[in-house]
Amino acid sequence: YKAYLVEEAQSQSGKSLSKSSINSAIATLKRFFGWMVQAYPDILAVNPTASVKLEKIPLPPAQSLTAEQVQRIWAATEYLDETQQRDLALLHILSHGLRAGEIVSLNVGAFDGRLLFVADTKTNEPRLVPLRKQSLNALNEYLSWREEQGEEITSDRPLILSHHTTRSCERLSYHGIYFAIEKIGELAEIPQLHPHSFRHTYSTELLLMGVDPTHARKLTGHQSEKAFRRYTLRGEQEAAIAAYYRAVEEEMERQDLE
Template sequence: MNHNTDYLPAIKLIPLDGESSLKIAGIRTTKTSTPTDIRLVKVQEFLRSNNLAPNSRKLYERELKRFLAWTQLHYHELRPRHLGQYKEYLRDEVQTDAGKPLSKSSINAGIAALKSFFKWMCYTYPELVTSNPTLGIKLEKVPLPPAQSLTIEQMQRVWSALDLLGETKQRDTALVHILSHGLRAGEVVQLNVGSFDGKLLFLPDTKTDEPRLVPLRKESREVVAEYLQWREQQGEVLTSDSPLMISHHASYKGDRLSYHGIYFAVEKIGELADIEDLHPHQFRHTYATELLLLGVDPSHARKLTGHQSEKAFRRYTLRSEQEAAIAAYYRAIGEEVE
């Protein structure tokens, strides 16, 4: 038998989908596309499975991708020491666009995203991640930010600004009344007509995954009811599944008001009220502060606002305690509290 290589058949590799053929030294081979990082697939699944507000989703995605770029280890290979090293990396090497080190709050945002992700991984894929590598990683100690509550005078300007609106007046008035009862913008988006029973708002989907009932003031109940009546007068057929807040944008008219739509509406109201950078969450801060100034028990107030963390709610109790101390001082010296 002749073993001369001239008589050997040419080597032929059959390319798979997504691959291109190359010739190297007379041998046909293939160039494969970059394989998908299976770790990123889990991150995307995590983001889809959580009820995250758009801004929170973007933050989590950014921080988790940053972590994946830092290490090539698979999730089951990670240990607490690796997470400790990553925290040092965030603190010592990562810089902002302005070339400054990350703030403690930014470092905490990165660590918090990892803690949330690995908690989900341990629950969803216990055979893949048997122990949470983030449990021993502590967050940086940062002072609690003050509540961004609106003053009485600012709220008066908001109510006055609503009268200056045109087509969106009815909707935006109802929107501000709802926001001023402590709802997050993402929670307002999910509200249906059936969520309002004439007195209470029922929130089945919240940030803490716990349903919540929110009682509305008499004036607010009437405003929301009038808004729904106005929509029916415009010819809309309302059902329990109809969105409670609808868009007036030319491209989405009649559709559910989006998260960004709420921010845009509030921003416009802020311009009319001459309040710089007004955003929906300020109404939530104002509501929580008002509850405590009215003397509502903090545990009841937390139930109404849907705060899971007692520490996060502490910013509001500080304000009410300060106000109570000031009032006690004036009473003690015989002066009237203004």
């Protein structure tokens, strides 16, 4: 069956199946026969799929934003209209690695003036996220601006609000976050900018700053060490490049002295 999937099966577009699709089909069979062995051992004593291996899929590279792209994104916020204060706060939160879905559920009470408490996470493991000084200022300014507009800020109010005509002053939705970032991407001339770009960038930055990978995973909420490996590889690569240039510079200085 696996040979059939690899060599003969095709997608609806007539192309060969991707390794992910093949693995999905195999994994389904593995789960089914695993259940059969446990539920009906008198019918099936041995799992026939135990020795069938999944296709090896290369780890996708970290899709981090470059320093120049990040600069263009912040510059683009100068051209925002009534959403400027909100979008600045949103960008600062995203730049600390939060997922869009995690931001949606945040209330004002999750921000204590120094940290963000993320209770509703993808992995169901709450975490604390420390914020940079600039980000603290941006969030405080956004909340102060909302008070100036006449809003009563309480701990159960959404941290980030929608500006849509039909959802004004309500919680900014998942799609609303994507729309806001797409708009900023257009202004910054960065095609297909999406919220997860900032998560990739933050994870990479942590490792480039020398943060221990275990601590970095705790800050980003990555449960899988394998999934986080893409950022570790990027950090190791950058460190190797820096080491090379240091060695070259030292060699040139030694030759000059000679």
